Amino acid sequence: xxxxxxxxxxxxxxxxxxxxxxxxxxxxxxxxxxxxxxxxxxxxxxxxxxxxxxxxxxxxxxxxxxxxxxxxxxxxxxxxxxxxxxxxxxxxxxxxxxxxxxxxxxxxxxxxxxxxxxxxxxxxxxxxxxxxxxxxxxxxxxxxxxxxxxxxxxxxxxxxxxxxxxxxxxxxxxxxxxxxxxxxxxxxxxxxxxxxxxxxxxxxxxxxxxxxxxxxxxxxxxxxxxxxxxxxxxxxxxxxxxxxxxxxxxxxxxxxxxxxxxxxxxxxxxxxxxxxxxxxxxxxxxxxxxxxxxxxxxxxxxxxxxxxxxxxxxxxxx
Ligand SMILES: NC(=O)C1=CN([C@@H]2O[C@H](COP(=O)(O)OP(=O)(O)OC[C@H]3O[C@@H](n4cnc5c(N)ncnc54)[C@H](OP(=O)(O)O)[C@@H]3O)[C@@H](O)[C@H]2O)C=CC1
Ligand SMILES: CC1=C(/C=C/C(C)=C/C=C/C(C)=C/C=O)C(C)(C)CCC1
Numbered sequence: 001x002x003x004x005x006x007x008x009x010x011x012x013x014x015x016x017x018x019x020x021x022x023x024x025x026x027x028x029x030x031x032x033x034x035x036x037x038x039x040x041x042x043x044x045x046x047x048x049x050x051x052x053x054x055x056x057x058x059x060x061x062x063x064x065x066x067x068x069x070x071x072x073x074x075x076x077x078x079x080x081x082x083x084x085x086x087x088x089x090x091x092x093x094x095x096x097x098x099x100x101x102x103x104x105x106x107x108x109x110x111x112x113x114x115x116x117x118x119x120x121x122x123x124x125x126x127x128x129x130x131x132x133x134x135x136x137x138x139x140x141x142x143x144x145x146x147x148x149x150x151x152x153x154x155x156x157x158x159x160x161x162x163x164x165x166x167x168x169x170x171x172x173x174x175x176x177x178x179x180x181x182x183x184x185x186x187x188x189x190x191x192x193x194x195x196x197x198x199x200x201x202x203x204x205x206x207x208x209x210x211x212x213x214x215x216x217x218x219x220x221x222x223x224x225x226x227x228x229x230x231x232x233x234x235x236x237x238x239x240x241x242x243x244x245x246x247x248x249x250x251x252x253x254x255x256x257x258x259x260x261x262x263x264x265x266x267x268x269x270x271x272x273x274x275x276x277x278x279x280x281x282x283x284x285x286x287x288x289x290x291x292x293x294x295x296x297x298x299x300x301x302x303x304x305x306x307x308x309x310x311x312x313x314x315x316x317x318x
Pocket of ligand 1: 189196
């Protein structure tokens with residue numbers, strides 16, 4: 001137990017893999033044992049990886065509960081099973097991706113993305129926030145994305161779900177401040193997790209019904225190779241994102257927005273530098289369609305643009 005204070009109860013959604021798993025393990029392994037981690041996942045049959053990574057913290061500073069962010073009953077049952085429903089830090093991490101030409105994606109598949117990424121987070125906050133407000137204490141973390149700030153071609157619906165959550169949180173943060181409840185968004189760029197693999201698997205098996213041949217070609221032959229380049233050149237690890245998240249939790253004055261990848265500082269700045277939106281749209285167009293074959297060089301230029309003078313605007317894992 002941490003000296004001089006109670007352990008903070010941290011509940012995390014989507015801990016079967018990736019970022020959620022790494023945050024759970026990092027906090028459970030805290031040297032000062034400051035956290036009691038409630039790691040949740042929708043399917044407990046997937047617990048082995050987490051249990052193995054948690055090692056001897058499992059059953060001590062880390063416990064495991066079942067929680068599906070898309071189900072009212074599951075969320076209610078899980079929170080009710082926590083002692084006094086007391087959660088100090090809620091980490092909304094569960095999320096799904098969706099990639100491809102909009103014409104070929106069914107409305108049901110689009111709704112599933114919003115059901116998880118947007119309504120799933122809202123459902124969690126609705127369940128946990130009232131107790132935090134009563135106690136005049138608490139910290140809500142939301143795993144957003146750079147795509148919550150800047151749209152990326154062929155990620156239209158995923159981007160929209162993250163924009164939705166950014167808008168929701170931007171509004172909530174003002175009210176919550178009055179109740180001394182903190183709210184922070186984490187905004188990673190590409191991260192090497194199953195998120196990436198799952199999407200590439202989907203892409204490989206999809207036939208894109210309803211999309212014309214040109215669109216399919218731009219998606220498969222232009223976007224996908226560029227995206228792979230970007231993941232290779234700039235992808236962070238889930239450990240990096242876990243360390244950034246721990247920093248935000250432990251900050252005495254946590255920021256509302258926390259970009260984790262310095263590439264995106266100029267990309268986001270571009271958006272605010274030209275309120276007509278033309279600069280962002282045309283820069284992305286040129287990067288993808290005109291300089292696509294020079295993506296490696298483009299990456300070097302972008303890396304140069306994000307030199308240390310801009311890095312202070314992002315949260316670094318170290
Ligand atoms: N990887 C990336 O490049 C980036 C990811 N993000 C965000 O980070 C978060 C974590 O993603 P990441 O770790 O990369 O991806 P993973 O696919 O590795 O992990 C996603 C997690 O969310 C869980 N999940 C999905 N649906 C539900 C649900 N209905 N209820 C509970 N859990 C659910 C998955 O569980 P299951 O195993 O059961 O499917 C899994 O544990 C997401 O919100 C994502 O949008 C943000 C920026 C970049
Ligand atoms: C920056 C950039 C591109 C791709 C960005 C990607 C692929 C970002 C992925 C972010 C993820 C996976 C976020 C998850 O939430 C393009 C379109 C190739 C064009 C050139 C500039």
